[in-house]
Amino acid sequence: MVGENIQRIRKFQGITLHVLSERSNVSKAMLSQIEADKVNPTVATVWKIARGLEVDIQELLEGAREPKRIFQHDRFEDITTLDTEADGVQIHVLSPLSMVGDLEMYIIAFEEGARLASEAHFPKTEEFLTVLEGAVRVTAGENSTDMKKGDFITYHCDIDHTIENLGNTPAVIHMVVRYNAATGRI
Template sequence: MGVEGRDRARTIDMGAHALSGQLGKTIQRLRKAYNLSLSELAEQSGVAKSIISQIERNETNPTLATIWRLSQALDVSIERVLSAGHEEPFIDKTTKGDTPVLFSDDGKVRLAIFGWIKTVEWLQWYDVHAEPGGVLESDPHQRGSIESLSVIEGEFEVQVADVVQKAKAGETLRYRCDRHHIVRNVSDKPAHATMVCILKAAVMD
């Protein structure tokens, strides 16, 4: 596994422990809005009654799979379940110094992690800067995952198995990233892109 793969894995492991303290209140509010008892929600979601009770009291950090099952049973999006509050506005700021940065094995591709820690288990996004000839080689992500590379400057090439496609500034490549994939800067100048990774399996399990 390359440095990107290892650091992504560590970042994902952190995600389950960074959920909002409002999560339990949100689950409880939605459950009561549907007039469901703890037992009924447990039966419909497949999540143990004791676990739901702990979540509502904010005594545990549930996995994304657990939150996904609860959101399906409550017929709401997982984004709403994870929101800070039903109508509570907020502005979250990450400074430049606090933005994690990863480098490819050849040191020529720099990825600044712009994604939010609360969404890292199913949605990640990066600011990508690559020197000429820079190569970012990645191990497969969860099955069903999709990556989207939107080129801002220069030209990138993406290779998935034996399939290769290029994109210039203003163009976007979307590709399955649940298999070995490679991103290259094939221009003779520094290239810049935004990369978004949707880890489908993380919310479908």
């Protein structure tokens, strides 16, 4: 997976293994083997390659998931049994009452460990979430994503979803909820 990303970016930039080797100080033999997924590079090597390609290391690691990711069952149970509804979560409604059911905007603050669980909204409802401070984990269905300050995510929320602050500092997010009342939008 890492190899595919490296090769894709290298080919896109139109540079050879030799050039990338010079720019990254990684031998072209190693680059060849990494791209062919024959070896298991160290983080230091991937760092060098990322610098040589002038991309962020996450660009190279994206999609590089471990084959089998299993949910830790004990932890999952812990989370589901917590009854922290609006406990440690402060919701600040920005949008006026006239917009309820249309387009709603909030500032939401999470204390350490706080979580906000939402049941499925009406069909085609979308949420737009921007992290203003700290970090949160957003889980919608089976998908789960960790986000930091400055990160943005949008997702359909016609399934149950949760937002939780796993860090050791308060987290603040900006949330926009749009209720797509049978609009013909994409």
